[in-house]
């Protein structure tokens with residue numbers, strides 16, 4: 001009977017999970033190159049936790065990560081895997097790791113993926129390291145997540161184009177960007193595009209009052225000759241009603257032609273900008289170094305320009321967005337009357 005031979009080399013596995021983010025491939029490349037250099041056997045599970053549960057994986061070698069640093073999406077595919085929310089699924093994922101003699105797992109994903117990683121750590125006792133990869137930048141403990149800056153540049157490119165047509169028609173535009181429940185993409189793309197208003201839920205305490213003030217200030221601006229085009233960037237889920245409804249309210253109140261646009265999934269695609277490639281590469285290398293040092297249950301992140309480690313168990317805390325976004329808005333508010 002053939003025996004399942006334990007591989008001589010230490011086996012390291014990678015998954016990408018949750019929403020794909022530009023730069024995930026750059027991270028897979030960096031991990032693979034560093035791990036191969038350090039003598040590991042490297043595999044990648046397909047479609048996040050789904051691949052772990054179903055033992056679907058590929059071998060990662062020099063050839064598989066060649067020419068991927070500039071590509072959006074993820075060569076390992078990704079998924080939102082419901083089976084991880086029940087014990088049976090987590091146990092199956094743990095069995096796969098044991099059966100394949102895997103000793104370390106690197107999870108590239110968002111805070112949800114890190115929750116999945118923690119659930120796994122209750123049954124599987126190998127080393128788990130997280131790398132923050134999500135366009136939303138909503139992970140506690142890191143200033144940056146892989147994909148964030150690319151998503152902003154993509155949103156910015158779209159907002160600039162919409163600004164051209166808004167200007168040509170003297171229209172008001174309400175533009176919705178992604179971020180799930182977090183306003184960072186709205187804030188940065190709004191600042192960079194010179195938006196007249198930025199709306200994210202972190203800045204709203206009383207929605208009815210906020211909308212009333214917003215309408216008054218837009219109407220006041222519409223009575224002046226400047227600005228002729230008026231752009232409002234709104235984060236998805238910031239309001240209890242749709243972006244189209246907000247445009248309608250503004251149009252009715254100000255009598256200025258108002259349109260809405262939802263930028264959507266375009267923000268998740270495309271070649272990663274330099275910043276995301278560099279970050280992804282740095283985090284990938286440090287993740288392998290952490291494994292070499294026998295570390296576990298940590299995220300590798302970036303804080304104040306330094307690469308840091310942070311407990312995975314604290315990555316889901318929602319304690320950074322409000323104060324950071326309010327500070328950011330204060331830094332850029334001009335409040336001009338011309």
Ligand SMILES: Nc1ncnc2c1ncn2[C@@H]1O[C@H](COP(=O)(O)OP(=O)(O)OP(=O)(O)O)[C@@H](O)[C@H]1O
Nearest residue numbers: 018019080081084109110111112113115116119134
């Ligand atoms: N509480 C949890 N317990 C177990 N697994 C979880 C948990 N939360 C999330 N996961 C797993 O992680 C996957 C990805 O999580 P989620 O959909 O929240 O995306 P994410 O990693 O936060 O990325 P993004 O921010 O890009 O959406 C889930 O589909 C699920 O498989």
Ligand SMILES: O=P(O)(O)OC[C@H]1O[C@](O)(CO)[C@@H](O)[C@@H]1O
Nearest residue numbers: 019080134135136178179180268
């Ligand atoms: O691809 P899905 O499952 O529709 O998820 C969309 C969500 O994913 C993200 O793009 C990244 O988390 C969010 O900004 C958005 O709310």
